[in-house]
């Protein structure tokens with residue numbers, strides 16, 4: 149007997165994260181109208197589409213920050229959209245890294261303290277947390293900024309600090325929403341090259357939201373959203389290249 153696969157579902161070997169038939173509205177206006185995507189370990193995936201197409205909403209749902217109205221989100225085979233806020237928050241602390249357009253670095257903390265923060269919040273002691281933070285700053289070429297505070301940094305420098313902070317817990321998935329949107333194109337390409345380079349080295353899965361085709365070229369795969377639906381995927385050439393909250397959404401609790 150032939151089995152029919154469930155509709156609107158992509159699945160693949162080594163799947164780390166998947167969304168199936170995600171529906172999400174804000175009040176009466178639908179933002180996502182049945183979105184299914186799947187990402188394997190080490191995938192660098194670009195989510196593109198016009199403004200208002202639902203990119204950020206999808207990312208927030210995938211990261212367990214926003215709950216879908218319908219559909220399923222799975223991480224490592226485990227259904228996460230039905231889990232408690234505490235469980236999802238723990239997931240974000242340990243398995244996920246997040247990076248947004250404005251890195252949401254804490255202005256009162258030094259670069260090194262900013263990067264150490266997710267470790268400190270997970271109970272790592274100050275000394276090892278600060279040592280790890282230092283090495284991540286080094287990795288992104290901003291070790292010299294360790295003792296500086298964000299107001300003394302350029303946008304590109306601050307974003308590298310935010311990137312180091314997003315990766316310091318060595319997450320399985322990095323969610324990045326327009327991570328270079330606030331940078332000039334040179335600084336943006338620099339940060340992107342480092343982001344994708346380090347992620348590829350570490351086998352981190354990356355979901356990169358952007359409306360910029362140049363940014364999408366750094367990804368292995370592109371998913372295009374339009375009016376809350378997946379329009380179609382295209383294979384792109386592989387490139388060489390908060391406080392802890394976003395808006396009203398808390399990343400870590």
Ligand SMILES: Nc1ncnc2c1ncn2[C@@H]1O[C@H](COP(=O)(O)OP(=O)(O)OP(=O)(O)O)[C@@H](O)[C@H]1O
Nearest residue numbers: 174178179197198199200201202203204205206359
């Ligand atoms: N907090 C909110 N309250 C009400 N409506 C919202 C909210 N956030 C998003 N929307 C609406 O949901 C739809 C999808 O928005 P979303 O922010 O996901 O789009 P986007 O693709 O990320 O756009 P952009 O490229 O401008 O960032 C839009 O119609 C938007 O107006």
Ligand SMILES: [Mg+2]
Nearest residue numbers: 203204205325
């Ligand atoms: Mg957006």
